[in-house]
Amino acid sequence: MMTEKEIYDIPQEKFRFINLDDTLHDEKFSGEALGFFKDAWVRLRRNRVAILAMSMILFIVFMSIFAPMFSGYGYNDQNLNRLNMPPRVPGLEKIGIFDGSKTVNSVRKTSLSDPEKFPEGSVIEILREYTIKDVEMVDVKVNAYIYEGIGDEYFLMGTDYLGRDLWTRLWRGARISLIIAIVAVSANIFIGVVYGAVAGYYGGTTDIIMMRITEIIAAFPQVIVATLLILVLGTGIEAIILALVINGWIGTAKLVRGQFLRFKEREYVLAARTLGVPDKKLIFRHILPNSIGPVITRAMISVPNAIFSESFLAFIGLGLQAPEPSIGVLLSDAQKVLLTYPTQTLFPAILISVLLISFNLFGNGLRDAFDPTMRGTD
């Protein structure tokens, strides 16, 4: 160990130049330079649940595009000889589920021996025998495909009140519901972001007036807006999208406004303003990116909500123009026969649940991925 004195006493000739031939470099970044979205992607990729949810969404989108093409049935192919068929799935039918069986209630016992009504081999078992007004009655479980005499066909999800293949209709319905939801949500986000940004950024009287306006719009229930629009425009995809947009953007606007109120007083904004950055640039370049995370998350949750709203409208008779299906139209048709043909409700309900869960989980994943405080942490 050298003492402090010794260090001072190093003779000059002992020093020599190093790296004299090298040019001077900035220190290289250890990792790649990551853009905002790329960074988010990196983090999203590590979130297994979110990726699973995303795959699920992509799968549904894929199916909604291609399943109707390859199902072998058109979405409007009617056949009144095969109304309300139960589902029948190859393979699964062997283990007794979705085997094309259904219960026929209140059959006169004498009808069972009538091959016109019950063809050979259609009766699987007699569930209940009873007497009404001295007539012997039975409830029977039948193979509906033999019973209706349509033989070797497989309707994966059964058929509806006009004998249309529900598998095809479900995926086509999913496509339309998704289109409605995505268009409506995009419009909502756009309007909401601009409106909220302006209200939040300018504040004061502007903000108060703008927020009162949203309050007035929000006071009209969506059902009303939709009913009126459909009365004026007629049922159709446009009217439904408009109905979802008219008071759908308010939530986003409030969210963005809140973000702006939080961020506009920060020092970096003050600095930018002092440097003469115009309002427009301040709003969109400097403050808005902070809200991207919450806004995207909100958008993701809004998509299934929009599908739900569309279902509700269909349920009260404000659905799409027939014969076009949507998840809502299918659900509301199915509700009428819920207790007699429960599977007609089951499949659209499952699809809507899966969409809801997937979008929620994916939205959560995106929120974490876009969180600015997490940037570059991994």
Place this chain on the structure above:
Amino acid sequence: MKTTRKLLALLLAGVMTASLLAGCSSSPSTSSSGSGSSSGETVEGEKIFRRSTLQQATNMNPHQGGDAGSIEVSDYVQAKLYRVVYNEDKTASVPGPELAASEPTTEDGYTWTIKLDPNAKWANGEPITADDFMYSWEMALNPQLANTTTSGLAKNHIQVENAYEYYMQLSTGVPVEWEDVGFKKVDDLTLTVTTSEKYSARDVMYHFCMRYTGPVYKEMYEAGMDANRTSTTYGTSAEEYMSSGPFKLDTWVKGTEVTMSKNENYCHADEIILDGMTVRTVPDENTQIQLFQNGEIDYLSLGTNGLEVFGEDPRTQEYPSTTLRSIQINTENPDKPYLGNLNFKKALYYGINREELANALNYIPAAYFLPTPYVAYSDGTLFRDIPEANAYIPENNGYDPDLAKELFDKALEETGVDKVSITVIYSETVPALRTASEYIQNELTQLFGADRFELKLQSMAQSALLDIMRSSQSGPTNTWDLGWSAWDLTAAQLYPNRKFEPYTSTDSRRFAPYNSPELDALYAESISEECRLDEKKRIEVTMEMEKLVIDNVLEIPVYQQQAYVIHSDRCILPSDVRVNTIGWGWAYMDIDLTK
């Protein structure tokens, strides 16, 4: 009652939470009066017929509320001068006196004298006199009150002198005094009605069978009147209504339940066996089925689900409804001249497979205009049961795809169009119309080819639909092409020729521009004095009219609705069959209390 409900609302939040904390499962055991225990022998002696309806009753005032829900209750609590009763073998209905003592009498066919039954009484025992009727009719037609359903009192089966003019005076601007209207009181038990044309006694009796010709209780009617005398609350609650029919209105919980009990003061009380009736409003079909299977209601109207559940149940009964659905054609659409082309209209008529569609809907295929329950003769013979009336209906329910295709080709050629693109509008409140439209769209497109024929569907509210279709009255319009409609004129059920009234070129109710001078002439003939008094002749003209409208395809009839119902074992109905205008005869039924 009102304060209790408010309190209830406030308390309930607490009760709910408390009951939940105590555990859901404990609540059923605390209340043993659960559902389903009402049937059985505990209800000794009380013969109550319980049924449910989809729509609620809205107004018992006979001048208001012509909706199905109100009529279903009103039929049992509101008396009229005349009523429909069973014929001898209980297979058909004939008019008979209710509050009147006998059939109306006349000397010239214009002035009718109606004697009141001296036993006619309100439910509270006060006598019903000629003054009650005079007051009721004056209020019914009162121009300031502007009652929605009462124009029929002025003219329906008969046309009462100056009555319509009196009713409409504020709109026409021509003042008419009540003294000039053809309703007169002679003495306390005698009324005269002067008609502007000659009618038969049957016409007069059927006219005074209508709900809106019944009496209202003056004291309550006046008490409910608002300050400007433009509306009255009479009949909007059980307390503000005085019954006069076979039953009296006891309680009425709006939107859910009406209870009635036998009216001992009714002048035909001896014919009534039941002790009372309960009508529940249950808008959901599945709920109704559960109530029926649980023995909580005695009667169920079967929809799609009901038919699935009850299938071949021997208690199920069916009967044809008077509602016949057809498609109107806007023949004067300036953008689509082919809509007025007869061959095109015929192509549509022959292109629809009514039978297959009707099977899927559980309805009756209809290639005709007059539905099956319409009565032709006063002995109860149905119009459609007359062989000649079926001779001109095309075979196979008007379905002939080859002919349709041929006609379609011809129509395109004649109008010089390559592709037909039309829209059919329908009311969103009738689910079967959507099914039928979807079916027809698919079927016709396949038949004519998608490259040449395109049919779009558009649903809308009933009121908007009427507005659009009637807009063609004021000249050619391109706002619509095809539209579903249903004519269910009550008068036509007994006078089938009346069905064609809205098809004449001057009738203001018509939907489409029909413009058929031949039909106008035939209709004028059918309501002439000669035909009015000679039913044979009237029916002949009616057949001619129907043949004419089918040949010219004034509209495209598609299906006639069919109703399916089921009564519980307790019900002992007066007749095995459902009789036109009487229905199942619930007023005269009995209940078997042992079941």
Place this chain on the structure above:
Amino acid sequence: MKKYMIGRVIAACVALFLILTIAFMVVRLMPGSVYDDPNLAPEVVAMLEQQAHLDEPLLVQYAYFLKGVIFENDWGVSAKVEPGVPAFDILKRQIPYSLTINVGSLALALPIGIVAGTVAALHKNKAGDHVVSILVVLGISIPSFVFASCLQYFIAYKMGWFPIIFEPSKGTGMQIYSLMLPTIALSLSPIATIARYLRGELIEVLGSEFMVLARTKGLTQRQATIRHSFRNASLPLVNIVIPMFAHVLAGSMVIERIFSIPGVGGTLISSINTNDYSLAVATLIFYALISVLTSFVIDIVLGLIDPRVRLGGSSK
């Protein structure tokens, strides 16, 4: 604070007035006529409309309407849904039913939702959390009519534990008893929403520094949660529970239909579909009033809790 309150009251009044105006105009501009019986001759319809002042200019009609509403509480008479009955009376009769099941369902949902949310947060990523999560997903994604129909079918019809439909005339006890099932059906979605929201909030709070401090003070996890994090997490709950009230009210339509409850649910749709102007406007105003009131209450409550809300937004 007083100034803030007065400002909010004025703003709410102005909003209500504007809503009243817009509602009136929009409803009157709907196509079609209230007299939609095809058997009614158009000249009779014209006469009826004249008597109802429907042929006058819109502004004159509006003046009549405002005069009636402000001076006499006269909202007009229903023309179609319940002909001849004042619109105000119809709503006065229907609203208690709807409020009963709605308030009841929220009263049911709050404790259950809070317990479920807390359990899930405390057992994050353990069995309890997963059970709650599954229930939440089901609660949010099952359409209310499916749940209601199933409850009715299995619990009321098959098991016979509850009446199938609302029983109006067998005493108050029976009324309450028959309203329980619809209340339960209605509370599913709020339970799920509250549980999900609270779980998220609690997890965030549980991870914050003051909780670590609380634990180091020697409080048990349970004590710390209840004393500190719970208060912090439940304040934002105000933000979702109050608007939920308006939301549930709008969604009770289907439930009321299935259980035959004579509530306000279907009135809005039926009055609009039949062009029953007076009733449509009155119902619309009722829903608007609920919406404005909830947002007013939120502002006041948050203003009381958090002074930044009162001052924020106007400090540019």
